[in-house]
Amino acid sequence: MAEHEETLIEQIKEKIHGGDSSSSDDEKSKVSEVAEAVKAKVFRLFGREKPVHRILGGGKPADVFLWKDKNASAVVLGGATAIWVLFELMQYHLLTLVCHCLILSLAVLFLWSNGTNLLKKSPPNIPEVQIPEDLAVKIALSLRYEVNRSFAFLRETATGHDLKKFLSVIAGLWVLSVIGKCCNFLTLFYIVFVTLHTVPFLYDKYEDQVDSFAEKATIEFKKQYAVFDAKCLSKIPRGALKDKKFL
Numbered sequence: 001m002a003e004h005e006e007t008l009i010e011q012i013k014e015k016i017h018g019g020d021s022s023s024s025d026d027e028k029s030k031v032s033e034v035a036e037a038v039k040a041k042v043f044r045l046f047g048r049e050k051p052v053h054r055i056l057g058g059g060k061p062a063d064v065f066l067w068k069d070k071n072a073s074a075v076v077l078g079g080a081t082a083i084w085v086l087f088e089l090m091q092y093h094l095l096t097l098v099c100h101c102l103i104l105s106l107a108v109l110f111l112w113s114n115g116t117n118l119l120k121k122s123p124p125n126i127p128e129v130q131i132p133e134d135l136a137v138k139i140a141l142s143l144r145y146e147v148n149r150s151f152a153f154l155r156e157t158a159t160g161h162d163l164k165k166f167l168s169v170i171a172g173l174w175v176l177s178v179i180g181k182c183c184n185f186l187t188l189f190y191i192v193f194v195t196l197h198t199v200p201f202l203y204d205k206y207e208d209q210v211d212s213f214a215e216k217a218t219i220e221f222k223k224q225y226a227v228f229d230a231k232c233l234s235k236i237p238r239g240a241l242k243d244k245k246f247l
Helices: 002-017 025-041 059-065 070-089 094-118 133-158 163-182 185-205 207-231
Strands: none
Touching: 059 070, 059 185, 070 094, 070 185, 133 163, 185 207
């Protein structure tokens, strides 16, 4: 899809310039306007304007999710699978695992330190592990921002200004409640984790086919929603809502 856009834009540029390398400001502005019009006509899933790699944050995390770095992606997914098998299938408890790992680590380091003293060798260099203050502050601020944004979204939904958004949120919460009955939190987290490692990769690979199908589905959904709105939703009486001012 992106390559197709670039090809169209390049063809438009060649037609406007007419093979002349020197272009005026008017021609440049015309090219940019036509290019933006071409991009606007291309349907994007969820109305996205950036590549999938940039939407996922770019850098290493996006490379892992999109399998750009296959070794890192395999290690991360394999580690998550091992944790799920350990806690879900083998019924291992987190506190027990942490205690056993600490017992094993302390015993090995203790024996190693005393063994080097008896053999008159240098003791092991155990590094000091500390959480940087700036990192903790950044994580706390990011968490605070996301929580406040979630509260603002819920408040906006509850005000009743957008019935479509309200119905979408209710449907989403109901689906989550049904999923919650079928599996526990760890399994749900693992399913989401595997989904993040498969769906973006497949969408990035088959972008043209998915966007084309999504465009047709969106058009059909809008038609059905218009019929439902005309027959049912428009007949529901709604009073004028005003935001209350608190002194």
